[in-house]
Amino acid sequence: MASVQLELTDKQYKKLVEAVFLGTWMVNSTKMELDEEFEEVRELVLSKYKEAGLQDLISHQEQLGIHDLDIDFESQLLDTYVEEYDEFSFWDKLVEKLADKEMVQRFGAPQGKMTDEMMEKRMEIEEQIGEKLEETGVTELTFKGKE
Template identity: 75%
Template sequence: MGKVNLELSQKQYEKLVETVYLGTWMVNSTRMELDDEFEDVRELVLAKYKEAELEDRVVHQEEMGIYDLDVDYESKLLDTYVEEYDEFSFWDKLVEKLADKEMAERYGANQDKMTDEMMEERVQIEEKIGQKLEETGVTKLNFTDE
C-alpha cells in the first residue's frame, strides 16, 4: 500500500493531535489491552510535535520510547470533550433503554422486525421519556413493584 503525506498548518496539526488522542482514548478506554494499530497512529502523529512547536502539550517519554500528551493538556481535552459526550450519551442511552423496556412490555421481548406503526410508536415513546427526563431528571424514576 502506498504512503499518504499531509501538509498541515500548525493549527490543523494541533486539531489532528486532539482528534487522534480523543479517538485513541475512546477505543482503548474500555480495553484491557491497547489497540496496537491505533497506538501506532497516535505515536506517528505525536512524534511530529516539535515541528509544530507543541513542546508544552506533547512529551516524549524516552525511557519508555513513547509520546504522550502533557497531563494538564490531556485533562483539558477530557474535561472539554469526553465529559460532555458522556453526559449526552448517558441521557440518550437511558431514553433508548427505557423505550426498549416499554416496547418489550407492549410487544414482547423478541421484536425482530418492527412495523412502521411500531417504529412510529417507539419514536413517540422516546419523545415522551425524553421530555419527562428533561423535566424531572432521574428523581422520578421508580424501579420498585409498587
C-alpha cells in the same frame, strides 16, 4: 505499501493531535490491552510535535519510547469533550433502554423486524420519555427490586 502525505498548519496539526488522542482514548479506555494499530497511529502523529511548536503540550518519554500529552492538556481534552459526550450518551442510552422496556411491556418481546407503525410508536415513546427526563432528571425514576 502506498504512503500518504499531509500538509497541515500548526493549528490543524493541533486539532489532529486532539482528534487522535480522543479517538485512541475512546478505543482503548475499555480494553485490558491497547489496540496497537491505534497506538501506532497515535505515536506517529504525536512524534511531529516539535515541527508544530507544541513542546509545551507534548513530550517524548525516552525511557518508554513514546510521546505523550502534557497531563493538563490531556485533562482539558477529557473535561471538554469526553464528559460532555458521556453526559449526552448517558441520557440518550437511558431513553433508548426505557423505550425498549416500554415497548416490551406494551407489545411483548420483539418478533423480527419492526414495522413502520411500531417504529413510529417507539419514536413517540422515546420523545415522551425524553421530555419527562428533561423536566425531572432522574428524580422520578424508581427501581423496584426483589423484596
